[in-house]
Amino acid sequence: MTEDKPEAVEDGRAWIEIDLDALAHNAAELRSHMPSGCELMAVVKAEAYGHGSVMVAGRLFEEGVKSFAVATAEEGILLRESGLDGEILVLGYTAPENAGLLRTYRLMQLIFDVDYARQLDETGCKLQAHIAIDTGMHRLGIDFSDLTALETVFKCGNLIIEGCATHLASSDTLDSGDVIFTCGQIEKFESTISALKTMGFNTGKLHFQASYGMLNYQNLRCDYARAGIALYGVLSHDEATAVRPALRPVLSLKARIAQVRWIGAGETVSYGRTFMAAAPMKLATVCAGYADGVPRQMSGNGGMCVVHGHKVPIIGRICMDWLMADVTGVDHVQPGDIATLIGSDGGAEIRCEEVAAAAGTITNDILCRFGIRLPRIYKGRKPEGAGR
Numbered sequence: 001m002t003e004d005k006p007e008a009v010e011d012g013r014a015w016i017e018i019d020l021d022a023l024a025h026n027a028a029e030l031r032s033h034m035p036s037g038c039e040l041m042a043v044v045k046a047e048a049y050g051h052g053s054v055m056v057a058g059r060l061f062e063e064g065v066k067s068f069a070v071a072t073a074e075e076g077i078l079l080r081e082s083g084l085d086g087e088i089l090v091l092g093y094t095a096p097e098n099a100g101l102l103r104t105y106r107l108m109q110l111i112f113d114v115d116y117a118r119q120l121d122e123t124g125c126k127l128q129a130h131i132a133i134d135t136g137m138h139r140l141g142i143d144f145s146d147l148t149a150l151e152t153v154f155k156c157g158n159l160i161i162e163g164c165a166t167h168l169a170s171s172d173t174l175d176s177g178d179v180i181f182t183c184g185q186i187e188k189f190e191s192t193i194s195a196l197k198t199m200g201f202n203t204g205k206l207h208f209q210a211s212y213g214m215l216n217y218q219n220l221r222c223d224y225a226r227a228g229i230a231l232y233g234v235l236s237h238d239e240a241t242a243v244r245p246a247l248r249p250v251l252s253l254k255a256r257i258a259q260v261r262w263i264g265a266g267e268t269v270s271y272g273r274t275f276m277a278a279a280p281m282k283l284a285t286v287c288a289g290y291a292d293g294v295p296r297q298m299s300g301n302g303g304m305c306v307v308h309g310h311k312v313p314i315i316g317r318i319c320m321d322w323l324m325a326d327v328t329g330v331d332h333v334q335p336g337d338i339a340t341l342i343g344s345d346g347g348a349e350i351r352c353e354e355v356a357a358a359a360g361t362i363t364n365d366i367l368c369r370f371g372i373r374l375p376r377i378y379k380g381r382k383p384e385g386a387g388r
């Protein structure tokens with residue numbers, strides 16, 4: 001006699017929910033703020049900031065997005081194998097030994113160095129490429145003033161240069177020093193591009209905006225805007241931007257409560273006994289910890305979760321697999337109930353920006369930690385062929 005294997009429920013312990021309709025809304029909202037002629041390049045690196053790159057890119061393609069950016073060739077290959085069409089730009093380093101993969105999977109490679117260009121060229125693979133021009137970020141790219149190096153790249157016979165890009169270092173604030181610096185970066189980029197054109201090169205599609213550039217410098221002409229974090233409906237931090245689009249958070253993080261019990265005044269909670277109850281307290285032990293991506297730095301720093309529509313504090317140190325919450329003021333909390341760590345429940349909300357602030361970091365960092373052992377549950381319309 002064969003016995004059917006029981007299937008695990010996805011929302012049995014801790015999970016993330018991804019609202020694909022919110023994602024589509026954000027894409028439309030961002031596009032409505034883009035200058036005419038500029039197309040959205042969806043940045044779906046790091047599993048689309050933890051949201052699942054195959055589903056995110058698949059749905060965005062159906063919304064008319066035809067251009068994607070990833071950090072690694074492997075991320076691009078995953079998308080191609082899922083059936084994704086359109087352009088895929090690899091923003092990160094691909095070893096020249098893997099040039100054949102770029103070719104086979106029609107991935108465009110960002111070229112950031114003249115020696116790197118030569119190495120790729122010598123592989124003999126015809127490769128589509130964009131050039132990264134460094135205008136002051138000093139992370140990656142050929143210096144804007146080095147026209148000789150740029151000319152060498154354009155003359156690499158096996159590299160088909162289809163675009164040029166730069167990256168802004170401080171477009172996320174409107175402090176006057178940062179604005180001056182950002183405008184300087186853009187001027188450098190534009191002057192280099194016009195010099196290259198004068199030299200007779202086709203600089204192709206031009207792009208320099210990421211989310212914050214789009215929101216703080218929205219009228220600059222360009223061919224692509226490389227939107228990452230804003231597409232996921234959050235901003236990196238709470239600082240105001242010039243344009244405030246009506247974005248909807250795409251990701252929620254939820255977990256079951258495993259145990260509920262009372263502790264007495266003077267009793268402590270979790271490792272290191274950093275928290276002591278001043279009065280009798282009802283504690284809920286939640287099935288989520290730092291191994292699930294809940295930042296441990298949030299311990300004792302204002303971290304909250306939502307239980308039955310009430311925002312309650314996380315108490316004591318966050319453990320690898322657990323965290324404890326003070327649910328003294330919430331009636332009828334039982335094991336099996338849901339605690340929301342990011343997202344809303346019953347009218348109360350915890351935004352990813354709050355979690356990031358409590359952890360002393362930005363939302364980008366928080367979002368891409370999820371997913372090692374958390375199932376993703378997709379809500380809203382899934383792309384055709386999904387489950388792909």
Ligand SMILES: *Cc1c(COP(=O)(O)O)cnc(C)c1O
Binds near residue numbers: 167227229
């Ligand atoms: C990650 C990345 C982006 C997207 O940045 P967001 O701030 O998330 O929009 C854009 N461009 C480059 C080069 C990147 O590495």
